[in-house]
Structure formats: C-alpha cells, structure tokens
Amino acid sequence: MSEQKTQPLKNEPLQSGRRAAESRLLIAALVLLLINMVALTVQPVKVDRSKHPFRGWISWIWEDLDRRADGFNTAILGSSLIVEATGRCDATYLKKPLRLTDHHRASYFEHLLKQKFGGLQKSVNLSAPGLMASDGYLMLKGYVERFQHPDLLVYAVAPRDFLDATVDMPGHTMLFHELKRLTSTEDIDHLAFMTPVSRLDRALEGAVYLYGASADLSMKLKQTSQGIIDALAPRPADGHFFGWKDRRRVLPQYRLAEVHPDMTLYEPAVEGARRFVDNSGEYRERYGRFDERQFEAQVECFRHTLQFCDHNGIRLVIVNMPITEANKKLLPSGFEKRYKTMLQESCHQWAVPYFDFDDGGFNRDQFEDTVHLNARGGKDFYDRLAQSLSHNPELALHLIDSGKRALAGSVKQSY
Amino acid sequence: MLFNSLEYLIFLPVVVLLFWAVPHKFRVTLLLVASYVFYMSWRAEYGLMLLGLTAVNFLMGLKLADAAEKARKLWLACIIAVNLVTLGYFKYTLFGISVAKDGLKLLGVNWHSPALDIILPLGISFFVFEFIHYAVEVYRGRPAVRSFPDFALFASFFATQIAGPIKRYEDFVPQLNVPAKFKWEYADDGVQLILLGLFKKVVIADNLAIVAQAGFSNIYDFSALDLWLITYAFAFQIFFDFAGYTDIARGSAMLFGYKVPINFNLPYLAANVSDFWHRWHISLSTWLRDYLFIPLGGSRFGRWFTYRNLFLTMLLGGLWHGAATHFLVWGAYQGVLLILHKEYLRLLERVGLRPAQGQPGASPSEALREKPKVLGRIYHVVSVVVTFHLVCIGWVLFRADNLRIAWTMIRKLIVDAPVELWNFSAAKLTVLQIRDPLIFPWLLYLIPGLMLVHVLTAWLNKKEFYLKPPLFLQVACMVLLVCVLAVFSSESSPKFIYFQF
Numbered sequence: 001m002s003e004q005k006t007q008p009l010k011n012e013p014l015q016s017g018r019r020a021a022e023s024r025l026l027i028a029a030l031v032l033l034l035i036n037m038v039a040l041t042v043q044p045v046k047v048d049r050s051k052h053p054f055r056g057w058i059s060w061i062w063e064d065l066d067r068r069a070d071g072f073n074t075a076i077l078g079s080s081l082i083v084e085a086t087g088r089c090d091a092t093y094l095k096k097p098l099r100l101t102d103h104h105r106a107s108y109f110e111h112l113l114k115q116k117f118g119g120l121q122k123s124v125n126l127s128a129p130g131l132m133a134s135d136g137y138l139m140l141k142g143y144v145e146r147f148q149h150p151d152l153l154v155y156a157v158a159p160r161d162f163l164d165a166t167v168d169m170p171g172h173t174m175l176f177h178e179l180k181r182l183t184s185t186e187d188i189d190h191l192a193f194m195t196p197v198s199r200l201d202r203a204l205e206g207a208v209y210l211y212g213a214s215a216d217l218s219m220k221l222k223q224t225s226q227g228i229i230d231a232l233a234p235r236p237a238d239g240h241f242f243g244w245k246d247r248r249r250v251l252p253q254y255r256l257a258e259v260h261p262d263m264t265l266y267e268p269a270v271e272g273a274r275r276f277v278d279n280s281g282e283y284r285e286r287y288g289r290f291d292e293r294q295f296e297a298q299v300e301c302f303r304h305t306l307q308f309c310d311h312n313g314i315r316l317v318i319v320n321m322p323i324t325e326a327n328k329k330l331l332p333s334g335f336e337k338r339y340k341t342m343l344q345e346s347c348h349q350w351a352v353p354y355f356d357f358d359d360g361g362f363n364r365d366q367f368e369d370t371v372h373l374n375a376r377g378g379k380d381f382y383d384r385l386a387q388s389l390s391h392n393p394e395l396a397l398h399l400i401d402s403g404k405r406a407l408a409g410s411v412k413q414s415y
Numbered sequence: 416m417l418f419n420s421l422e423y424l425i426f427l428p429v430v431v432l433l434f435w436a437v438p439h440k441f442r443v444t445l446l447l448v449a450s451y452v453f454y455m456s457w458r459a460e461y462g463l464m465l466l467g468l469t470a471v472n473f474l475m476g477l478k479l480a481d482a483a484e485k486a487r488k489l490w491l492a493c494i495i496a497v498n499l500v501t502l503g504y505f506k507y508t509l510f511g512i513s514v515a516k517d518g519l520k521l522l523g524v525n526w527h528s529p530a531l532d533i534i535l536p537l538g539i540s541f542f543v544f545e546f547i548h549y550a551v552e553v554y555r556g557r558p559a560v561r562s563f564p565d566f567a568l569f570a571s572f573f574a575t576q577i578a579g580p581i582k583r584y585e586d587f588v589p590q591l592n593v594p595a596k597f598k599w600e601y602a603d604d605g606v607q608l609i610l611l612g613l614f615k616k617v618v619i620a621d622n623l624a625i626v627a628q629a630g631f632s633n634i635y636d637f638s639a640l641d642l643w644l645i646t647y648a649f650a651f652q653i654f655f656d657f658a659g660y661t662d663i664a665r666g667s668a669m670l671f672g673y674k675v676p677i678n679f680n681l682p683y684l685a686a687n688v689s690d691f692w693h694r695w696h697i698s699l700s701t702w703l704r705d706y707l708f709i710p711l712g713g714s715r716f717g718r719w720f721t722y723r724n725l726f727l728t729m730l731l732g733g734l735w736h737g738a739a740t741h742f743l744v745w746g747a748y749q750g751v752l753l754i755l756h757k758e759y760l761r762l763l764e765r766v767g768l769r770p771a772q773g774q775p776g777a778s779p780s781e782a783l784r785e786k787p788k789v790l791g792r793i794y795h796v797v798s799v800v801v802t803f804h805l806v807c808i809g810w811v812l813f814r815a816d817n818l819r820i821a822w823t824m825i826r827k828l829i830v831d832a833p834v835e836l837w838n839f840s841a842a843k844l845t846v847l848q849i850r851d852p853l854i855f856p857w858l859l860y861l862i863p864g865l866m867l868v869h870v871l872t873a874w875l876n877k878k879e880f881y882l883k884p885p886l887f888l889q890v891a892c893m894v895l896l897v898c899v900l901a902v903f904s905s906e907s908s909p910k911f912i913y914f915q916f
Contacts, residue, residue, distance in 0.1 A: 018598065018600050024886065024893060025606050035898075197425065204421075211902075214901065226850070240845075242849045250629045
C-alpha cells in the first residue's frame with residue numbers, strides 16, 4: 001500500500017456508432033432463437049424420464065414397479081404417516097428388516113384383505129414422505145398413465161398434507177420436481193405455482209429447451225464427466241471407500257431429497273420396547289404460518305384426485321390418519337374443524353367413502369412420535385381399515401370381485 | 416433479489432427499457448425508485464433506514480461544504496461518527512457483547528448479556544464507506560452534491576448497492592447528468608459482462624463452494640494434500656464469486672451507460688502481497704489507502720510509523736469483512752505480510768539487488784530482469800507461486816468457522832503436507848475417492864486450469880485483445896454462456912459470499 005494514487009481504474013472505452021444489425025447481443029439472440037426452435041422440434045436428448053439426476057423417492061417407486069411383474073388391485077397413497085406405519089407394521093409382520101426403497105406394498109394389509117375378501121389381493125404403496133395433496137394427485141396420475149388402474153385406492157390424508165409452512169408453494173416440493181418429469185402438470189400448474197415469477201419459471205421450462213431439459217442434460221453431462229474423470233484420475237484401489245454415509249456427514253445439505261436404501265430401513269419391533277420421540281418443534285414450524293392461498297390450492301388438488309378417480313373408474317376411500325392430541329394442539333386455531341369439514345364435504349360431493357380414524361381410537365402408545373404410528377399402531381390401523389372396508393357392503397363386494405378377477409388373471413397368466 | 420435469480424432477470428430489462436424510454440430528467444428518479452424496490456424486496460423497513468441515513472449524510476454534507484473553516488472538522492467528525500455508529504450498531508454490537516462476555520468470564524464475572532436480535536442490513540458496509548468517502552472528499556475541498564436524488568442514487572444504485580464496487584462520487588455523480596442516448600455498445604458489453612459474471616458465479620464458484628464447505632467443516636476427514644486442494648478451491652471460489660458479482664454489477668450499470676470501477680485485476684498473478692492488494696478488491700483497498708492509511712499518517716513519519724499504519728489499516732480492513740476474531744486475525748496476517756514484504760525489499764536494497772526507493776526498476780523481478788532474462792522470469796514465477804500460497808494461507812483464516820479450526824488446518828498445511836508429499840500415495844487422497852459430487856476428483860485438473868485462465872487472460876490483455884475481439888467470437892461466447900447457464904441455473908444457487916459483509 002503506497003500513498004501514490006494508483007492509475008485511474010480501467011474501463012474499456014465504448015466504441016460508438018454500432019448499428020442494431022451489428023449488435024452482438026441481437027445476433028446472439030437470433031442464433032439462440034434458432035437453436036431453441038430446432039431443439040424444441042428435434043428434442044435431441046432422449047432419456048428415461050423416470051430417472052432423475054439423483055435417486056429420490058419417486059424413482060425408487062417407479063423402479064420397483066417396473067420390476068414387479070404381478071398386478072395390483074389396491075393402491076395406497078399418502079405421506080410419511082402411512083409410509084412409516086406400513087414400514088414398521090410390515091417389518092414386524094414379516095419378521096425381517098425391510099428397506100422401503102424396494103418394498104412398495106403393504107404386506108400385512110394384503111394378508112387382511114385376502115382373509116376378508118378372498119381371491120388374489122395385491123397392493124402397491126405409492127406413499128412418499130412429504131407428499132402433499134398436489135403431489136398425491138400427480139403421483140396417482142403418473143402411476144395410472146404408466147402402469148394400471150387400481151381397483152381400489154386408499155388415500156390416507158392428514159392436516160400437514162394441506163398446510164406446511166416449510167413449503168412456499170405446491171410446485172416447489174422435491175416430490176413435485178420428480179413427478180413433473182413423469183406426468184403433465186398442466187392442469188394444476190395454476191395451483192402449484194402461486195407467484196408470477198414461479199409461473200414464468202414454469203413457462204420458461206416449456207419454452208426454452210435447454211432450461212426445460214436441464215435435468216436430462218445434467219445427467220448426460222455427469223455420465224460423460226464420470227467416464228472422463230475415471231480415465232484421467234482413477235480411484236485408487238487401496239484407498240478407503242468414501243460412501244454415501246461419509247458424504248451425508250461431510251455434506252449434510254447436498255441433495256437433501258436423495259433417498260438411499262439405508263435411510264429407509266425398518267426393523268421388526270421388539271416386544272416391550274417403547275420409545276416416543278417428541279417432534280413438536282418440527283410441527284410447530286410446519287403449522288406455524290398458515291397460508292390461506294396454499295391451503296385452498298391443496299384442497300383444489302385434493303379435489304382433482306377425487307375427480308380423477310371418478311373419471312377413471314377407480315374406487316376411492318379417504319382415510320383421515322390419526323395424530324396425537326399434542327400434535328393437534330399445534331394446529332392453527334379452528335383449522336381441524338375446517339379441515340375435517342372439507343374432507344367430509346368433498347367426499348360427499350364425489351360419493352367417496354370417508355373413514356375418520358382420528359376419532360380418539362388411537363392412543364399415545366401406538367405412536368412413534370406425535371404423528372407417526374409405530375409397529376403396533378400400524379397393525380391396528382390396518383386392522384381397522386380392513387374392518388371398515390368389510391363393513392361397507394359396496395366396497396366389500398367390489399374387493400371380493402377384484403380378488404376373484406385378479407386370481408383368474410394370474411391363473412390365466414400362469415398358463 | 417439476487418443477481419442470479421429470475422426476479423432480477425425480469426427486473427433489470429424492465430428498468431433498462433423504462434430508463435431509455437423516459438426523458439433524461441426522469442432517469443435519476445426512475446433509477447432511485449428501482450433501487451429502493453430492489454433493496455426493499457429483501458426487508459422493507461431497512462429501505463427506510465437507508466433513506467434516513469442518506470438524508471442525514473446529504474444534509475450534513477451540505478453543512479460541511481458551506482461551513483466556515485473552523486467548523487468543517489467538526490462536521491466531518493459528526494458525519495464519520497454517524498456512519499460508524501450505524502455500522503457499529505448493526506455489525507459489531509453482538510461481536511462486542513460476546514468479546515466483553517468472554518473477557519468478563521476470564522475475570523470471573525458471569526455477565527448475562529442482553530439477547531439482541533440485530534439483522535445486518537445488506538450492503539451496509541459498502542454504502543457507509545461511500546458516505547465516509549464523500550464526506551472526506553467534501554472536507555478536502557471537492558464540491559458537494561446539491562441534488563438529493565443524485566446523492567441518494569449514488570448511495571443506493573441497485574447494481575452496486577449490496578456488494579460494491581465501492582464507488583467514488585466524483586466519478587459516478589457526473590455521469591448522471593449526461594443526457595446520454597442509447598447505444599448498442601451499452602447493451603452488447605453490458606449483457607456480455609452479466610453473462611460472464613453469472614458463469615463465474617453459477618458454474619465455477621457454486622461448484623467449488625461444495626468442496627470448500629465439505630473441507631472446512633470436516634478437516635479431519637482429509638489429508639494435508641487434500642486440504643491444500645480444498646484451500647485452492649476456496650481461493651478460486653471466493654475470487655469467482657466476488658468477481659462474478661462485480662461483473663454483473665458493472666454489466667448492469669453499463670446497460671444504463673454508467674461505468675463503475677473494476678474490482679479485480681488477475682489477483683492470483685500478483686508477484687508479492689503489496690501487488691496482490693493492488694489487484695484484489697481494488698475499490699476497497701484504495702478506499703482503505705485513501706481514508707484510513709493516509710489519514711493515519713501514511714508513510715510520512717518513518718519506517719516504524721508506516722508499519723504501524725499498515726498494520727492498523729489491514730487489521731481494520733479484516734474487521735470490516737466480518738465481526739469475528741478470525742477476520743481480525745486475517746487482517747493482522749495481511750498487515751504482517753505487507754510489513755515483511757517491505758522489510759524484504761529493504762534487504763534487497765542493502766545487498767544491491769534492488770535500486771534504492773523511487774528509482775526505476777524498483778521491484779525485485781524488474782531488477783533481476785535487468786540481469787539474465789531467464790533468471791528474472793524464474794524469480795517472477797517463484798514470486799507468484801509463493802505469493803499465491805501466502806494468500807491461500809490467509810484464506811484459511813478467512814474461511815474457517817473459528818480460529819481453532821483455522822490453526823489446525825494451517826498446521827496440517829504447513830507441517831504435514833511436506834511429509835505427505837515426500838511419501839506421496841494417491842490412495843491417501845480423499846478427493847480421488849469421492850465420486851459424487853464429481854467436482855472433488857476434477858479439482859486435480861480444475862485448479863491448474865483456472866490458474867492457466869489467469870495466465871491466458873494476462874497474455875490476452877497484454878495483446879490488447881479485449882479492445883477489438885472478433886465479432887464471431889463475441890457472439891459465440893454469448894450463445895455458449897446462455898446455453899451453459901440455462902442448463903446449470905435451474906437448481907437454486909446460493910447467495911454471493913460478499914453479501915454477508
């Protein structure tokens with residue numbers, strides 16, 4: 001540092017008198033326009049849309065369903081409330097640890113359905129942690145488009161699926177990001193993208209090829225880059241292996257939505273072992289800031305699901321999941337009543353059976369935390385669900401018929 | 416509103432179109448409104464704080480300009496005090512409380528400090544420095560700005576509001592009064608700079624940030640050689656992050672026909688620490704020189720006084736970067752390096768390898784170049800390499816979460832690395848084991864590549880290539896940059912590092 005003034009800061013002199021036709025910006029814009037038009041027409045990058053730059057929950061479901069050759073007559077849809085109840089219940093029922101990345105069914109529920117309705121009862125669990133009503137609609141739509149119509153859909157909902165202050169708008173969940181690669185979101189885009197900027201962003205994904213295909217291109221680039229770096233800097237064979245767990249520890253914020261099989265491991269419950277985790281802090285944040293617009297958007301998406309099932313001949317059952325009293329106390333004032341009324345009215349409008357299991361029938365001993373059922377709670381939940389289905393004559397007949405058809409189909413297939 | 420957001424991609428063209436559409440007399444007002452919209456999109460109430468501080472500085476500046484000789488010093492002191500108290504309250508209160516608490520704890524006093532929730536207003540360190548510069552220049556006899564909109568825009572111009580470059584009012588304000596007409600050159604050069612800045616930020620800095628985050632938070636998981644690579648990664652991350660921001664700021668200003676100063680001049684090609692500070696964050700280092708080092712006495716009162724001033728200037732410069740002990744130590748480290756460099760020059764003078772101060776060829780590499788050419792070149796390259804590594808060690812102090820981590824890391828870099836290098840085994844390099852994110856193994860090629868880009872840019876600058884680049888190349892660059900950014904910008908990009916200062 002000296003006292004002498006440094007030379008004036010260098011600013012390149014602007015040459016003057018450039019005409020529009022000579023503008024680099026305009027020429028570049030024209031070239032880009034041309035490239036974009038050609039790319040939109042040719043769609044040069046062809047990839048499997050069920051693949052994502054990293055493995056999220058949806059890609060595991062899709063891979064599992066692609067692998068399973070048998071059909072399904074009952075589908076289950078919901079958030080982590082049903083994922084965890086099913087995982088714990090099935091691990092205990094099957095007496096073995098389960099990785100939910102390759103267990104997308106409800107084995108204990110299948111057993112109950114078979115007992116009660118006979119025939120062949122196969123289930124598929126389309127539930128995913130964090131699933132909101134908007135994600136649920138896309139999940140069902142994507143599944144039906146790619147695989148098949150289930151005879152019965154059990155859709156388990158909870159207040160969090162309609163209000164979550166940690167999500168700024170329906171279109172910004174990680175599940176939505178994955179699902180928009182699998183099915184068109186056009187019919188709910190106006191609900192999912194709630195600000196002009198997010199709508200513009202969505203529009204750009206459709207209008208600008210490179211922007212819309214950025215995930216596909218990233219995957220291609222990653223594959224190419226992987227090949228090059230493996231050749232240029234091979235991993236030393238005698239070095240320590242830097243695995244998924246190391247990466248989670250070293251880079252906890254990297255790819256938060258990535259799901260590794262080890263994250264989804266459920267062990268059979270040990271008799272007599274009890275634990276209860278108080279996750280009120282998390283839910284205080286989720287329920288903290290009620291956003292009327294987002295709630296309305298999620299309700300509208302929920303109604304889209306009801307309408308979709310109606311149009312596609314899918315028998316639908318709505319189940320309101322049980323949650324603890326401690327959790328309900330965190331809900332915004334008057335929300336519970338409004339939420340339940342909405343469920344009842346919607347189900348009434350579309351003539352959909354509605355089972356409210358949040359009626360005091362579950363106690364704290366059946367919960368792992370303030371919202372998720374433990375293995376015993378999961379078993380009780382499915383017992384009660386099977387009971388409720390069998391008490392509804394129309395549904396019972398439907399399931400008996402479905403079981404018979406599935407059995408006939410499977411016998412036919414085996415010949 | 417971040418520069419690397421879709422909001423800015425909408426905001427900027429709208430403001431540019433309006434700016435060139437309205438008559439000249441409305442342009443300053445338009446930019447002023449746009450700048451406050453930009454600032455208040457973060458926190459509306461802090462926009463009012465900025466407006467209030469601007470009004471106070473404007474009125475006091477006028478008083479200073481019109482005051483009698485005797486009262487001028489008092490007005491200057493008042494203006495500086497208002498600005499420093501504001502900066503001190505928002506930026507250093509919590510730090511001061513924690514230091515006081517620790518100090519009292521050492522004395523056995525358990526003080527229950529007040530729980531304050533102070534949020535640092537974005538860009539406060541930058542606009543406060545601009546206000547102080549203005550007051551000092553008016554005190555020194557430059558004319559005051561008599562138009563409030565002009566003055567308010569000088570302080571709040573959205574392109575430079577959050578992280579500089581720190582403008583000089585005598586350069587910026589006269590540009591506001593030129594009734595300029597739109598030129599395609601503004602659009603061409605401005606957009607090119609913005610695209611280049613976004614590329615530096617989104618493609619280079621954000622990827623290197625993953626490495627720095629992993630490395631600095633988990634130093635025990637990496638070998639000393641890994642840690643050198645991680646330190647290099649951070650050195651380039653902070654450079655491309657801040658240089659990217661500056662390019663976007665300069666490009667945005669250029670769209671209105673305004674020029675704002677450059678902030679970087681290939682800093683990692685500096686041949687000594689003093690040279691580094693002439694190339695790194697230039698608008699800050701010149702500010703520190705003009706408004707801290709020189710007022711402290713500069714180098715007017717002998718060797719030890721100069722060293723004291725240098726040390727204090729860098730120490731406070733370090734504290735400006737953040738209210739934390741490691742920033743203070745980083746500043747002290749830079750001060751010590753500058754003093755050692757001066758001592759080194761004195762030593763060269765004494766052994767006759769360098770002409771006495773003020774004579775031509777005073778830098779050692781120049782002096783050696785006079786001798787055999789190859790020797791001079793080698794000396795220069797070694798100087799650049801040594802300076803780069805000294806700067807990198809400084810970056811460890813800068814980036815580490817606390818001094819304990821910094822010290823452990825520096826010890827590994829200096830003590831363990833030579834041993835590891837001597838017994839080199841690729842199997843010990845963790846960066847080669849990590850295949851996701853792929854940026855880790857790529858570091859082996861990326862770091863030398865980025866250094867080569869520095870060398871190549873220096874060569875192109877020497878050939879004055881930037882004065883008349885071929886049309887084809889400019890268009891191809893723009894097209895390529897847009898394509899790359901379209902692919903890489905869809906995932907959310909973190910904010911710029913220098914926003915925290």
